Amino acid sequence: MAIMLGSSVVILTGAGISAESGVSTFRDNDGLWENHRIEDVATPSAWENNPDLVWKFYQTRRRQLLQVEPNPAHFALAKLEQGVDDFTLITQNVDDLHERGGSSNVIHMHGRLRTLRCEVSKKFEERMEEEDLQNHFLFCTCCAEPNRVRPDIVWFGEMPMHLEEIYEAVGRCDYFIVIGSSGHVYPAAGLVNVANSCGAKTILVNFENPANSFAFDEIHLGKAGEILPDLVNSWLD
Ligand code: APR
Numbered sequence: 001m002a003i004m005l006g007s008s009v010v011i012l013t014g015a016g017i018s019a020e021s022g023v024s025t026f027r028d029n030d031g032l033w034e035n036h037r038i039e040d041v042a043t044p045s046a047w048e049n050n051p052d053l054v055w056k057f058y059q060t061r062r063r064q065l066l067q068v069e070p071n072p073a074h075f076a077l078a079k080l081e082q083g084v085d086d087f088t089l090i091t092q093n094v095d096d097l098h099e100r101g102g103s104s105n106v107i108h109m110h111g112r113l114r115t116l117r118c119e120v121s122k123k124f125e126e127r128m129e130e131e132d133l134q135n136h137f138l139f140c141t142c143c144a145e146p147n148r149v150r151p152d153i154v155w156f157g158e159m160p161m162h163l164e165e166i167y168e169a170v171g172r173c174d175y176f177i178v179i180g181s182s183g184h185v186y187p188a189a190g191l192v193n194v195a196n197s198c199g200a201k202t203i204l205v206n207f208e209n210p211a212n213s214f215a216f217d218e219i220h221l222g223k224a225g226e227i228l229p230d231l232v233n234s235w236l237d
Contacts, residue, residue, distance in 0.1 A: 003235040007174040008086040011077060012191055016180020016207055018097050020071040020225035027182050042155045056135050058151040062113045063133045065095060073224035074101025076232040083236040088169040092188050094153055109160040111153035120147040160187060170194045179205045180224050183212035
């Protein structure tokens with residue numbers, strides 16, 4: 001099915017698109033990340049009560065960014081972006097693999113590992129130098145009296161980022177394509193319903209049927225790194 005030239009395409013990716021790059025997903029190995037339940041470390045109260053554990057958890061994931069590479073699925077989306085006039089890439093992922101795979105203007109609705117956020121000014125800055133990746137706490141460069149910085153991540157119970165821009169794009173798209181997401185976490189998992197209500201064609205590319213599979217017009221099951229390149233070629237034909 002060729003995506004008509006001039007169409008508006010919105011992509012939403014989840015952890016599944018980074019799985020073949022070696023980045024652990026959240027719910028494939030019963031929601032554990034190196035024996036931490038996500039719900040126990042990705043929350044404001046965990047940061048409040050046990051900042052050492054939360055900080056080490058995120059520093060480990062930030063250091064891991066230096067060991068992983070984009071996979072063919074990331075490159076396929078960059079190719080799709082070049083072939084479509086009106087393209088929006090929204091990701092739930094906090095890694096930088098879309099950018100490194102050649103995608104531009106990536107909307108990170110759950111935050112990013114590469115940036116850290118001042119707890120007072122809320123300003124964020126990229127902090128990925130060697131000295132920024134150790135296990136000791138880091139301090140901001142934006143306040144006269146430096147304040148501790150936190151991971152620039154949207155934790156459970158916090159508002160996802162860029163929602164206005166996201167709903168604007170999904171509300172006017174012709175194609176809404178979800179890649180590598182289990183459909184468990186809202187509001188991301190509800191975006192397909194917004195797309196359907198606006199008459200978009202909704203397509204899923206995932207290793208297995210997700211929780212919200214009923215909502216998609218078309219489903220392609222398989223590993224994104226294996227099946228997305230051919231799908232993108234068929235969409236651009
Ligand atoms: N190719 C395609 N899909 C894959 C692959 C792969 N190689 N490997 C795994 N998957 C699928 C799994 O079958 C699963 O449906 O990717 C999905 C990953 O689901 P989750 O681990 O739940 O990740 P995600 O949907 O991104 O989680 C959403 O939950 O923990 C929070 O904030 C976190 O952004 C995350 C959000």
